[in-house]
Amino acid sequence: MKNLLHLKKYLFRYRKNLVYGIACIIFTNIFAVLAPRYIGAAVDLMGESFTMDMILRKTGLYVLFAALSGIFLFLVRQNIIVASRKIEFDLKNDYYAHLQTLSRSFYNNTSTGELISRGTNDLNAVRDFLGPGIMYSINTFFRLFFAVIAMLLISPQLTLFALIPAPLLSYSVYRIGKSMQKKTRSIQESYAGITNLVQENISGIRVIKSYTRENEEIERFRKLNEEYYDKNLSLAKLQAMFFAFLTALLALSLIPVIWMGGINFIEGTMTIGDIAQFVIYVSMLSWPIISIGWVTNIIQKAASAQTRLNEIFNAKPDITDSTATEPPKEQSTSLLSFRNVSFSYPGNETHQVLDGISFDIAKGSKVAIVGATGSGKSTLVNLIPRIYDPLKGSILIGGRDIRTIALSELRSRIGFVPQTNFLFSETIANNINYGNKNEETDMVIEASRIASLYEDVMGFPDKFETMLGEKGINLSGGQKQRTCIARALAWKPEILVLDDALSAVDTSTEATIFKALLEKLPDTALLLISHRISTVKNCDTIIVLKDGVIAESGSHDELLAKNSLYAELYNQQLLEDEISSLN
Numbered sequence: 001m002k003n004l005l006h007l008k009k010y011l012f013r014y015r016k017n018l019v020y021g022i023a024c025i026i027f028t029n030i031f032a033v034l035a036p037r038y039i040g041a042a043v044d045l046m047g048e049s050f051t052m053d054m055i056l057r058k059t060g061l062y063v064l065f066a067a068l069s070g071i072f073l074f075l076v077r078q079n080i081i082v083a084s085r086k087i088e089f090d091l092k093n094d095y096y097a098h099l100q101t102l103s104r105s106f107y108n109n110t111s112t113g114e115l116i117s118r119g120t121n122d123l124n125a126v127r128d129f130l131g132p133g134i135m136y137s138i139n140t141f142f143r144l145f146f147a148v149i150a151m152l153l154i155s156p157q158l159t160l161f162a163l164i165p166a167p168l169l170s171y172s173v174y175r176i177g178k179s180m181q182k183k184t185r186s187i188q189e190s191y192a193g194i195t196n197l198v199q200e201n202i203s204g205i206r207v208i209k210s211y212t213r214e215n216e217e218i219e220r221f222r223k224l225n226e227e228y229y230d231k232n233l234s235l236a237k238l239q240a241m242f243f244a245f246l247t248a249l250l251a252l253s254l255i256p257v258i259w260m261g262g263i264n265f266i267e268g269t270m271t272i273g274d275i276a277q278f279v280i281y282v283s284m285l286s287w288p289i290i291s292i293g294w295v296t297n298i299i300q301k302a303a304s305a306q307t308r309l310n311e312i313f314n315a316k317p318d319i320t321d322s323t324a325t326e327p328p329k330e331q332s333t334s335l336l337s338f339r340n341v342s343f344s345y346p347g348n349e350t351h352q353v354l355d356g357i358s359f360d361i362a363k364g365s366k367v368a369i370v371g372a373t374g375s376g377k378s379t380l381v382n383l384i385p386r387i388y389d390p391l392k393g394s395i396l397i398g399g400r401d402i403r404t405i406a407l408s409e410l411r412s413r414i415g416f417v418p419q420t421n422f423l424f425s426e427t428i429a430n431n432i433n434y435g436n437k438n439e440e441t442d443m444v445i446e447a448s449r450i451a452s453l454y455e456d457v458m459g460f461p462d463k464f465e466t467m468l469g470e471k472g473i474n475l476s477g478g479q480k481q482r483t484c485i486a487r488a489l490a491w492k493p494e495i496l497v498l499d500d501a502l503s504a505v506d507t508s509t510e511a512t513i514f515k516a517l518l519e520k521l522p523d524t525a526l527l528l529i530s531h532r533i534s535t536v537k538n539c540d541t542i543i544v545l546k547d548g549v550i551a552e553s554g555s556h557d558e559l560l561a562k563n564s565l566y567a568e569l570y571n572q573q574l575l576e577d578e579i580s581s582l583n
């Protein structure tokens, strides 16, 4: 329950709405409880000599009070339900904004379906508590308070009889509600499973098709969908029983009132009007009494939903932004320096992915990183924009430890093209211009020219305004990679990192892009991860990684002269090229 305390700042923010809402609850109940008095009086008049005028006056007053109660009820909803929607709006924004702050390691351990389910189902449960939950709790309190006073004024004995079934009514609703809640939770879990499957299948549609697994995937979906359907049906059955049971229980709760009221009438201690008034009060109390059980469930559901939301809200980014403006650690002529950097992934500390990495990169120099798959190349470059922080050692830019540079500044100096590219369902121009706040068409064109993308784009009917499908599905693999490179170039970076970002581009296009980079961006330092020696050999320095350690480094010629790892890689590729040219 204490998890719900997280909401107090939101409740405080909309305190005006809540206070007005509570005031309106008091008024709606005062008028609602006063109204039946006029029905009682009208019924009593009918036992005496009366005129239509007298009856009309009483019923007119009833209508007036009922209308006033209705107006205040409308204002209650206007204030409390509207406040709950505003809080839901703020919570959703805060949830999404918080997700944006979390580090890569958080996303490594949390599935997308889980995050979507928390941001929708759990948030809805919390909203139900803030709106109907709070509204019905306060309403129940005041309705009981005023109605019971009115009933006690007529007959304390009959009040006691009228309230006898109340605890049973509340408890039954609570128990059945609990069971409904369990079923609802299970439905939500099924739904999250379906969401995950659909999302994964649509993203992986190419793999599914190429392995002709369509029927298996359809069957997998059918099974999950069937499970979802069965669970929904079971809940619908329980709900149908629940409402039938409630109606019966409500009808039964009137029996003691009519029975005791009848005795009192015969004894002459109560009038028919009193009994009519009482019956109205009992009916009037039935929903608030039911809502005690219902609201208890809403609160419990909201408490567990808020616990799950708090797990996300309390998750802290591993990478914290720096506001420090420390002076440079060392007077450096290098743009980028690694100083004895070691790293292992969170949760897998026994596996040292990088060990004692040290090197320097000067402004404008072109450096390649090569090595066998899994040797730690991507991990190394991921440390530069602080996707992860090193466990030991430090990384410096212009002599400043990157942990002391504001993340926005650090990342604005780096153009990063990761191994797995990602494009938004937007126009090509907007994708290239993604990192830049101002539209600069010239820059988009220039970047696409350097990335050898310009001619391709000009061939599309809508040119730069061509809309991309999800993840750029309507582009070829090479076009996607080049669009991602253009996006990084449009950022005008000091350091450009290409992590195997040209793997889907043919050798001659790769060479053209490399040449353009040299010509157009002479001051940009390039860190290029590639398995293709034909490109790598043109770099000023080549760093060869082996099992997370720098095995050797130097220029192409120097490394060939060493006749070690790099030479082996080179000879192997020469051989592969020869074999493929023979085929």
Ligand SMILES: Nc1ncnc2c1ncn2[C@@H]1O[C@H](COP(=O)(O)OP(=O)(O)OP(=O)(O)O)[C@@H](O)[C@H]1O
Pocket (backbone or CB within 6 Å): 108, 345, 348, 353, 371, 372, 373, 374, 375, 376, 377, 378, 379, 380, 419
């Ligand atoms: N998110 C992660 N969590 C845990 N371990 C990881 C993670 N990413 C990579 N690794 C591990 O770190 C090691 C280095 O991976 P990395 O991706 O840096 O290699 P790489 O040299 O870039 O390989 P490739 O050439 O295949 O891209 C591998 O053993 C890999 O299994």
